[in-house]
Amino acid sequence: MGASSGLNYQPLYKQIKSLILQRVIDGNWSPGEALPSEQQLGKEFGVSQGTIRKALDEMTAENIFIRKQGKGTFVSQHSAARSLFHFFYVVSNDGKRVLPDSKVIGLTRASANKQEQNRLKLKAGDKVIRIKRVRFLNDKPVIVELISLAVKVFGDFLKKEEIPNTLYELYESQYDVKVLKAVERLKAVKLKKEDASLLGMKAGAPVLEIDRLATALDTRPVEWRLSFVDTSDYYYLSELT
Amino acid sequence: MGASSGLNYQPLYKQIKSLILQRVIDGNWSPGEALPSEQQLGKEFGVSQGTIRKALDEMTAENIFIRKQGKGTFVSQHSAARSLFHFFYVVSNDGKRVLPDSKVIGLTRASANKQEQNRLKLKAGDKVIRIKRVRFLNDKPVIVELISLAVKVFGDFLKKEEIPNTLYELYESQYDVKVLKAVERLKAVKLKKEDASLLGMKAGAPVLEIDRLATALDTRPVEWRLSFVDTSDYYYLSELT
């Protein structure tokens, strides 16, 4: 296998996996596009189909690819439905998942503050775009969201009116940023006065604060999102395994 | 493979998996015990080592087994550390995980109320055990917990003084109940007056409510737990993938 002697041993399929991952990061295949067949990839890399399979197995588990029996292996793609299932854990009290609507109420550009520098790994002076929006579930305002994006990643951004509901779709199609993982930190806090009217609640009411950092394929942090959720009629779902 | 004709097709390794799972449920092997080697299991079931491996792969991913290269495959076991990592998502603001202490302040037996009947799938009149305790992180009271257990599963329970800190270890070793999954529903609520003094907070302060239902290997719901967390110095961690 040519790798080496004891210390840095990496199984073949792991090495193949890195190579394939790099191709995805490089944009070798577009989201939604089919990869070459496992047999072809095997020939190309000089390994057996089983080894390719094991590499693709792991990457499929990581939501990088989607397999369709009889059709092929495809680069995964964000869609409204996928965003809903993978990155939206607010569920109605009766257990039903609801697709939120959004209304953008602010879009500004500024120098990153300390928190943004910390979370997005920016330097003092780096610029960010800030989006503030309200999300509606069943036509009721339920979530206030503050979103921060690094200008150096996203460049100039859309006009307020053009910002779509499902941002991760946009990041992927327009900015070549594929969000695959996010870490959320949850707290119960008092609703701020400035957000009270947006949610139709009293200032000081308990709301769920969700502090989310989303990272791209190459593990760069790309979006920081601070949400405040009215959990009277909804809850946040977490499955432990 | 003898299975059948198109409709109910189950791959061999899935069938093997069911058989092995049933053996674990039946207590064929104890927690911490080693299974026969993959080769031996292969002979026993009349399949290749690769097929056994694929079954064990999935079960290892489900935390039913733990593999140790060079040693064998073992039935997983709850331990304080494992409980901490798999079932305790409250993390200090600086990101460090802390093992909680507990103080039991109530242990009663009663007929299941509506919520308990619903969650634990009990009938009217079925008995439950209720435990109330306070959990400390770094010697500070942070969580109030209300735990409900079905008497028909756990029978008579320990004395208040004998209840250990990590319950899932106890369920497994004493009651043959292996908790592998749990679903948590999170909300932000006002701290109740009766719990205020326990956490050293004011009544009405925002706290994180965690409604957890834990299920056993055989998918029975076995424990319902309602927690109220002071998230001033801690947060709830959720990783989305």
Place this chain on the structure above:
DNA sequence: GAGTGGTCTAGACCACAAT
């Protein structure tokens, strides 16, 4: 050295989708 899990291969066959 013996035993266990972990990797890798080459080849066969099955299930599914498209044509």
Place this chain on the structure above:
DNA sequence: TTGTGGTCTAGACCACTCT
């Protein structure tokens, strides 16, 4: 019928652990 992913096998060899 063809091509794709999905399953299964038998055998080889590697890495790790214990004696």
